[in-house]
Amino acid sequence: MTLTTQERAFLMASIRDIPDFPKPGIVFKDITTLLANKDAFALLMRHLSERYSAYNLSHVAGIDARGFIFGAALAQMLGVGFVPIRKKGKLPYTTVSEKYSLEYGVDEVEIHIDAFSGVEAPKVLLIDDLIATGGTAYAAASLINKVGAECVEACFIMGLDFLGGQNRLGELVEVYTVIGVD
Numbered sequence: 718m719t720l721t722t723q724e725r726a727f728l729m730a731s732i733r734d735i736p737d738f739p740k741p742g743i744v745f746k747d748i749t750t751l752l753a754n755k756d757a758f759a760l761l762m763r764h765l766s767e768r769y770s771a772y773n774l775s776h777v778a779g780i781d782a783r784g785f786i787f788g789a790a791l792a793q794m795l796g797v798g799f800v801p802i803r804k805k806g807k808l809p810y811t812t813v814s815e816k817y818s819l820e821y822g823v824d825e826v827e828i829h830i831d832a833f834s835g836v837e838a839p840k841v842l843l844i845d846d847l848i849a850t851g852g853t854a855y856a857a858a859s860l861i862n863k864v865g866a867e868c869v870e871a872c873f874i875m876g877l878d879f880l881g882g883q884n885r886l887g888e889l890v891e892v893y894t895v896i897g898v899d
């Protein structure tokens with residue numbers, strides 16, 4: 718199901734802009750208003766589940782923390798497993814980690830070393846709410862590959878197109894964004 722222009726506009730209108738959060742100059746895209754709107758949430762999830770039903774996925778992997786919400790819902794709809802990719806220090810078992818640079822300093826994401834065990838040739842969709850510079854998603858997709866799975870696509874509800882993150886991430890994996898922001 719491709720979204721009509723009106724449906725895309727409806728989804729976009731359901732996401733709230735918070736200027737100067739978490740610091741001056743950043744316009745934070747708040748997806749809690751989309752989640753609270755049952756029609757917007759249902760439309761989005763129907764769109765994603767129809768898109769990915771033919772991908773023959775074994776898992777959906779979500780990025781800490783908003784990627785968990787969309788990722789877990791989508792995994793259930795597709796009848797596949799869900800794997801969390803978390804910020805450093807949160808996962809209890811043996812992990813594999815990947816550092817990535819932020820505007821100031823570095824951050825790190827982790828995955829359980831056996832996240833996709835028990836499945837032959839795991840095919841994974843990576844999901845998060847938003848791609849900005851693409852650094853987080855690049856590290857997350859690298860982790861999926863590092864633990865022996867294939868990351869077939871990275872999906873985002875929103876993309877801040879002007880930051881070029883999709884081009885950068887596109888060198889590693891196919892990228893799909895539901896709503897692009899110029």
Ligand code: AMP
Nearest residue numbers: 744745746847848849850851852853854
């Ligand atoms: P990046 O690694 O630069 O692509 O940043 C992506 C991560 O930071 C995602 O997990 C987003 O949820 C979060 N993020 C970055 N910029 C914004 C923004 N303007 N609004 C909401 N979330 C953001």
